[in-house]
Amino acid sequence: QVQLVESGGGLVQAGGSLRLSCTASGNKFSINAMGWYRQAPGKERDLVAIIGSGDYTNYADSVKGRFTISRDNAKNTVYLQMNSLKPEDTAVYYCKVDIYISGDYWGQGTQVTVSS
Numbered sequence: 001q002v003q004l005v006e007s008g009g010g011l012v013q014a015g016g017s018l019r020l021s022c023t024a025s026g027n028k029f030s031i032n033a034m035g036w037y038r039q040a041p042g043k044e045r046d047l048v049a050i051i052g053s054g055d056y057t058n059y060a061d062s063v064k065g066r067f068t069i070s071r072d073n074a075k076n077t078v079y080l081q082m083n084s085l086k087p088e089d090t091a092v093y094y095c096k097v098d099i100y101i102s103g104d105y106w107g108q109g110t111q112v113t114v115s116s
Contacts, residue, residue: 002099004106005023005107006020006094006109011115014087014115017083020095021078031073036093036094038092038093038112039092047060048060049063049069051069055071067081090114
């Protein structure tokens with residue numbers, strides 16, 4: 001079993017920055033891809049950014065140039081640096097980790113609110 005703990009959400013003014021973190025823990029696991037998703041009220045959960053085991057990255061068009069995803073394999077942690085935040089970035093942000101053989105695990109979600 002793998003547990004994910006997220007942190008770093010909060011309230012910020014438009015133009016500000018936040019950094020999200022998600023750490024995986026458990027017994028004997030190997031991580032493939034790690035990613036961040038978000039879900040605004042009344043909307044579906046959408047991909048924000050993903051980073052593979054070989055450090056390839058992919059971003060939603062709406063966040064390209066503003067958000068950066070990174071990972072620290074020694075700490076089993078994925079980060080999302082969010083700059084130039086906009087009110088439309090307001091959502092609950094979830095991390096997802098793809099564990100070899102076991103499958104996908106989701107974090108509990110962290111609220112990001114951007115005020116105008």
